[in-house]
Amino acid sequence: xxxxxASGLKTSDLTRQRRRSAWLFLxxxxxxxxxxxxxxxxxxxxxxxxxxxxxxxxxxARVGLDNYLWLMRDPVWWRAVWNTVLFTVVSVSLETxxxxxxxxxxxxxxxxRGLLRAAVLIPWAIPTVVSAQMWGWMFHDLYGVxxxxxxxxxxxxxxxxxxxxxxxxxxxVIAVDVWKSTxxxxxxxxxxxxxxxxxxxxxxxxxxxxxxxxxxxxTLPLIRPALMVAVLFRTLDALRVFDLMxxxxxxxxxxxxxxxxxxxxxxxxQDVGYGSAxxxxxxxxxxxxxxxxxxLGRVRFEAGR
Amino acid sequence: MxxxxxxxxxxxxxxxxxxxxxxxxxxxxxxxAFVGPSGCGKSTLLRLIAGLEDLSDGDLSIDGALVNDLPxxxxxxxxxxxxxxxxxxMTAYDNMAFGLxxxxxxxxxxxxxxxxxxxxxxIENLLERKPRDLSGGQRQRVAxxxxxxxxxxxxxxxxxxxxxxxxxRVQTRMExxxxxxxxxxxMIYVTHDQxxxxxxxxxxxxxxxGRVEQVGSPLDLYHRPRNRFxxxxxxxxxxxxxxxxxxxxxxxxxxxxxxxxxxLRIPVDGAPPPAGTRLTLGVRPEHVGVAEQGMxxxxxxxxxxxxxxxCHVALEDAQRMLVRMEGxxxxxxxxxxxxxxxxxxxxxxxDVGQRL
Ligand SMILES: Nc1ncnc2c1ncn2[C@@H]1O[C@H](COP(=O)(O)OP(=O)(O)O)[C@@H](O)[C@H]1O
Ligand SMILES: [Mg+2]
Numbered sequence: 005x006x007x008x009x010a011s012g013l014k015t016s017d018l019t020r021q022r023r024r025s026a027w028l029f030l031x032x033x034x035x036x037x038x039x040x041x042x043x044x045x046x047x048x049x050x051x052x053x054x055x056x057x058x059x060x061x062x063x064x065a066r067v068g069l070d071n072y073l074w075l076m077r078d079p080v081w082w083r084a085v086w087n088t089v090l091f092t093v094v095s096v097s098l099e100t101x102x103x104x105x106x107x108x109x110x111x112x113x114x115x116x117r118g119l120l121r122a123a124v125l126i127p128w129a130i131p132t133v134v135s136a137q138m139w140g141w142m143f144h145d146l147y148g149v150x151x152x153x154x155x156x157x158x159x160x161x162x163x164x165x166x167x168x169x170x171x172x173x174x175x176x177v178i179a180v181d182v183w184k185s186t187x188x189x190x191x192x193x194x195x196x197x198x199x200x201x202x203x204x205x206x207x208x209x210x211x212x213x214x215x216x217x218x219x220x221x222x223t224l225p226l227i228r229p230a231l232m233v234a235v236l237f238r239t240l241d242a243l244r245v246f247d248l249m250x251x252x253x254x255x256x257x258x259x260x261x262x263x264x265x266x267x268x269x270x271x272x273x274q275d276v277g278y279g280s281a282x283x284x285x286x287x288x289x290x291x292x293x294x295x296x297x298x299x300l301g302r303v304r305f306e307a308g309r
Numbered sequence: 310m311x312x313x314x315x316x317x318x319x320x321x322x323x324x325x326x327x328x329x330x331x332x333x334x335x336x337x338x339x340x341x342a343f344v345g346p347s348g349c350g351k352s353t354l355l356r357l358i359a360g361l362e363d364l365s366d367g368d369l370s371i372d373g374a375l376v377n378d379l380p381x382x383x384x385x386x387x388x389x390x391x392x393x394x395x396x397x398x399m400t401a402y403d404n405m406a407f408g409l410x411x412x413x414x415x416x417x418x419x420x421x422x423x424x425x426x427x428x429x430x431x432i433e434n435l436l437e438r439k440p441r442d443l444s445g446g447q448r449q450r451v452a453x454x455x456x457x458x459x460x461x462x463x464x465x466x467x468x469x470x471x472x473x474x475x476x477x478r479v480q481t482r483m484e485x486x487x488x489x490x491x492x493x494x495x496m497i498y499v500t501h502d503q504x505x506x507x508x509x510x511x512x513x514x515x516x517x518x519g520r521v522e523q524v525g526s527p528l529d530l531y532h533r534p535r536n537r538f539x540x541x542x543x544x545x546x547x548x549x550x551x552x553x554x555x556x557x558x559x560x561x562x563x564x565x566x567x568x569x570x571x572x573l574r575i576p577v578d579g580a581p582p583p584a585g586t587r588l589t590l591g592v593r594p595e596h597v598g599v600a601e602q603g604m605x606x607x608x609x610x611x612x613x614x615x616x617x618x619x620c621h622v623a624l625e626d627a628q629r630m631l632v633r634m635e636g637x638x639x640x641x642x643x644x645x646x647x648x649x650x651x652x653x654x655x656x657x658x659x660d661v662g663q664r665l
Contacts, residue, residue: 203394206361211408211459212382221407225398 045287051280058274071281081282083257084265085289087174091261092242095181100235102182103189108219110190111197121194128187136251139180143167143252170258177248177259184248185241189234196230197223232301239297243290262286311372311385311462311495312337313358318367320353327353329519330367335512340489340496342506344542345516351499352391352467354516358497359388359465372462387456388465391472393448395440401427401451402436405458419458426457429491430484446477453485457492464496470505478505485509503543507531515539537662540591546619549597549630550658551590555582563657563665565590567650569605569625575652577665588665591656594619594633600649606630608644613637622646 052071056064075081110121127135142149143166151163166176200223208218224231246263253259255268266286270279313335320328327350335341343351356362358369360381369376376384395404402423409419427433430450440448449469456464469485470478486509489496500506506513507527515522515530515538523535527543534540540548553565556572558581564574565588575590582588606622609629613619618638622630632648640646657665 201392201394201397203390203392204396207388207390207394207396207455209361210359210381210386210388211411211455212380213408213411217411222396222398 048280048287049284051276052284054277056276056280058271058276061276064277067277071278072285074278075281075285080257080260081262081265084260084262087259088243088245088261088263091174091178091181091245092239095178095185096235096238096242098178098182099186099189099238100231102186103193103234104231106186106190107193107197108223110194121191124187124190126187127184128191130184132184132247133251135184136180136248139176139183140167140252143176167253168256170256173253173256173259177252180252181242181245181248185238189238192234192237193227193231196227199230200226232297236294236297236301239293240290243293244286262289312370313463313495313497314368314370315358316368318354318357318369319365320350320357320362321365326365327519328357328365331519331521333514333521333524335495335497338493338495340498340509340511342498342500342510342513343516344500344503344506344513345522346542347501349516350519351501351516355388355465355467355497355499358463359386360384361388385462386465387459387461387463389449389452389456389467389469391468393440393452393472395448395451395455397440400437400439401432401443401454404440404451405436405455408455408459422458422460423454426454429457429488430454445473446481449473449481453488462495464492464494466496466498468499468501470500470502482508504545507543513543515542517542534591534656534664536664537589537591537658540656540658540664544593546594546631546633548591548593548656551592551624551628551630553588553590555584555586555588557584558582562652563588565657567604568628571604573650573652573655575655575657577657579665581665582659587660589658589662591658592630592650593654594631596651596654597630597632598649598651599632599634599646601647603647603649606632606646606648608640608642608646610642611640620646622648 051064053066053068054064055067055070106124110117110124114120130138141147143151145151145163145165145168148166150166151160154160155163164172166172204222205218208222213221244263245261246267249256249259249261249264250267255264255272260268262282263286266279266282268279269275269282273279313333315331315333318328318331318333319326331354343354345351353362357364358371360376360379364377371384371386381388395401396407399407405423405426406419409422414422423436424433427436430453432447432450432454435443435447435451440451443451449472453469466485470481473481482505485498489509498506498509510527512524512526513530514524517538522542523530523539525533530539530543534543537550541550551568553567555563556566557564560581562574562576563581564572566572567590573590604624606624608620609623610621611618612621615637617636618634618640620632620634620638620640622632624630630648632646634640659665
């Protein structure tokens with residue numbers, strides 16, 4: 005009896021000790037995070053309630069919710085919100101669908117798939133600014149290869165101003181994002197596919213399950229947890245998109261995202277208070293999207309078993 | 310129920326041939342076990358019959374129809390996998406019903422069949438559970454249930470008991486034997502465990518390195534192994550092999566010299582080899598007796614199992630043997646024994662391992 009008590013105490017001692025060392029290991033990361041992410045965030049939220057400008061960062065007045073009220077009444081802001089949401093929904097959907105196709109293809113036993121797998125990663129490996137600039141040249145209205153090719157095969161009758169035309173600019177931005185981010189989706193999905201047990205596919209063959217049914221009734225449910233995590237990551241990434249729009253179309257309203265809007269006020273118009281309010285709202289929207297995705301999609305971060 | 314016929318079946322993976330021409334006739338309603346050491350091609354042969362692998366050469370018919378080019382689902386087979394291969398996201402019920410829901414069987418029939426199989430396997434109270442909430446033995450039953458509801462002509466089992474613990478293995482073995490009586494379907498059962506094969510099968514196919522060594526009833530293989538491989542593989546503990554020489558030969562029998570000077574007359578089937586030929590003598594541990602007279606031996610080690618005693622001995626010429634004795638025999642290392650062999654229970658193998 006005493007032995008059992010003693011050993012019980014020992015266990016909880018051990019647990020406490022483990023917990024303490026866990027926190028100790030986490031400490032450096034927490035300190036760095038607080039310094040590079042926590043503090044700037046707090047400052048941004050604080051500035052969003054002031055009329056600070058870039059020139060007078062130390063001399064400002066508290067203005068309460070004024071910045072937010074102005075923001076709510078600015079149609080350009082709402083246009084930016086709409087652009088961002090549209091961009092996110094369309095590009096993440098396309099990337100998920102294409103990523104699935106690419107992953108399923110790479111998962112099949114093709115000869116030379118190791119090479120293919122490496123090749124697929126290239127668009128993801130190129131820095132966005134570089135690939136955006138590259139695509140910017142390809143979509144150039146006068147010298148771009150896209151116009152030349154489409155004119156050559158007769159799809160269009162005259163050169164298009166791809167990045168300037170308000171109707172074409174957002175689709176172009178989405179297309180470039182799909183080109184760039186599909187590999188990320190594909191590889192995350194491929195990793196999930198390769199974790200699947202192979203024997204159940206043989207069982208399905210014996211059961212005579214049609215390949216399409218196998219995909220929807222077996223593969224998709226089993227990779228769903230990983231797929232949801234991938235979609236969540238891409239969604240959060242897409243909601244704060246900045247570089248693509250900025251490089252391809254500058255501050256154009258037809259493609260302006262929330263991040264581009266915030267940067268324009270913060271830097272170009274030097275209105276730190278107002279820009280911070282936009283940035284804070286962006287963070288809030290991101291947080292809401294995350295919570296919604298995790299609860300609605302029942303995303304689980306621990307290994308799905 | 311259906312007969313399964315293999316003619317000249319070969320299988321290569323790339324440049325490596327792993328099944329080297331197998332001919333086999335499995336009768337309607339028969340329970341056949343494939344046994345052999347690990348890697349000999351048992352699973353490959355089973356998967357060829359299932360249609361999960363394509364034949365490299367030869368013909369395969371099930372129920373009289375050539376099925377070489379039919380997909381697994383249209384061969385009238387059901388397979389129980391070694392790893393169970395249950396769909397992890399479906400309940401036991403759905404695992405069993407899934408194949409049927411797709412083949413346009415109506416809902417009532419599906420439910421009836423699943424319930425009937427569940428009753429047979431005593432898993433009626435587990436139907437709503439997912440595989441991860443089932444024990445190994447229960448998963449095994451669900452996997453067997455999934456095979457039963459397909460009402461196949463041929464059941465294929467790939468080492469279905471190898472993931473179970475010893476006690477459960479014995480119990481499940483009995484249940485499979487009962488299933489065999491209840492279903493009366495043709496069953497092909499792969500195992501590396503010769504005890505499973507001996508207890509369950511009507512006939513055993515002994516495979517070695519992609520070839521059939523012998524096909525026969527369990528006792529046939531035990532009493533009349535065709536060659537040294539089968540003799541050594543069937544029976545536990547394994548048969549003893551001794552190097553011996555022929556003293557005299559006559560029609561239908563050979564007399565050999567045993568280590569220590571004694572001789573033994575052994576009946577043989579074919580033409581006896583001339584005097585002086587070197588042969589291998591095979592004697593099962595349970596067929597070695599201890600007597601007043603006989604081959605002298607020294608005890609090296611003793612293993613006591615309670616019900617029986619295994620005694621490792623060295624003969625005069627330093628060859629080793631295992632002797633199996635009934636009961637708990639008071640004997641210890643260093644003791645000297647005299648061993649008694651009988652010609653009827655001994656086997657002779659020539660230099661290529663064929664039994665005489
Ligand atoms: N898909 C495969 N590709 C290449 N070699 C294989 C494949 N499947 C089995 N083999 C080889 O075939 C031989 C027989 O394998 P298997 O039938 O699984 O043996 P067993 O079931 O008797 O242990 C082994 O040498 C194995 O390495
Ligand atoms: Mg095997």
